[in-house]
Amino acid sequence: MPATKQRSTREAILDRAVDVASEEGLEGLTIGRLASEMDMSKSGLFGHFGSKQELQLATIEAASHRFADEVIAPVGDQEAGAERLRALCDRYVGYMERQVFPGGCFWASVTAEFDSRPGPVRDAIGERVSAWVEALEAEAAAAGFDDPAQLAFELYSVAQGANSAFQLFGDHDAFGRAHAAIDRLLARAG
Amino acid sequence: MPATKQRSTREAILDRAVDVASEEGLEGLTIGRLASEMDMSKSGLFGHFGSKQELQLATIEAASHRFADEVIAPVGDQEAGAERLRALCDRYVGYMERQVFPGGCFWASVTAEFDSRPGPVRDAIGERVSAWVEALEAEAAAAGFDDPAQLAFELYSVAQGANSAFQLFGDHDAFGRAHAAIDRLLARAG
């Protein structure tokens, strides 16, 4: 079953790639290093993607799946509204705290890396991040909160701030502060 | 006048280096590129620093000076307290909006780049960022606000969120949202 074999190798590569990229960035994700970590030759690994940019784009997509599995899927059975927004925020902060990606939030890393580099990679990152912020906004709107865009922005900011403080300083209290801020934001809006 | 000449050359290099690093990161800041932009030879430029790491550390210090000039110095004549905290926040957001560094907030870029790479560079970044957050916290304490650490964290988060949204999406409204969030944070704490 060659198709299965192919997909499993490729997925194993990408699974490792998102971990590396969250620590070293999508540019620091080098084909040679990835190949040696996978016990493959450079060319063998390279053949799965055809170019470094394709590898980067595939890595972004894989990270997007992992994010969805860890943050969005667990609350999928609830119905839209204030309660699910709260659950989403908890999963969001929890995903940073549990270090689903070893280098912290994948999106924080690659956003800072590519936000000054126009091109398909930056566009792909922008799409995913923007979809997430818009999901928060839609959830706030469904909950009947006023100014959902403002609320989504602040929720996103606070979570990013916690990730940054934890990654740079190892300040675990930042998650507590993030939860406190989120509590207040949601209480005020509802 | 070699001493003067040396310093002015070195400072001119670093002035350009912080701009490049804010867009490409401290690793993407390569000696060859920097040299050609300065119309110098690689070895001539290299001699000013002795190693890439020293160049990175010097670049961090230069960025720190520019940040202090743009954000802290203009409010230096006011006395500590609520009013100066407000002014600091305005300068902080304004510094992102005016793109004092062409790639957006220098610290946002290099923090994400180095927060998973232990070493002197990461330590230097951590020192500066931590000093800034602590300055916000001290200002909040001087203003008599309760839980200054929480307030400083949220102010920092919201500003970083605005920088991120602006750099990635070009969303200029993010600065308005940041100001609105800051207004509410300061009003509640005071």
Add this chain to the structure above:
DNA sequence: ATAGCGTACGAACGTTCGTGCGGTATACTG
């Protein structure tokens, strides 16, 4: 049997990286 496909390999390509060495022109110091 044979033809063809997907997967992987090792070797090499040209480029760029950071880093050294040796020389030169200028300027300060005795």
Add this chain to the structure above:
DNA sequence: CAGTATACCGCACGAACGTTCGTACGCTAT
């Protein structure tokens, strides 16, 4: 005026980068 330090240059190095070869294995289908 001789001597030393500075600031810069050209040149070269070894390593790593992304990429492209030609080749060889194991399938599946004819």
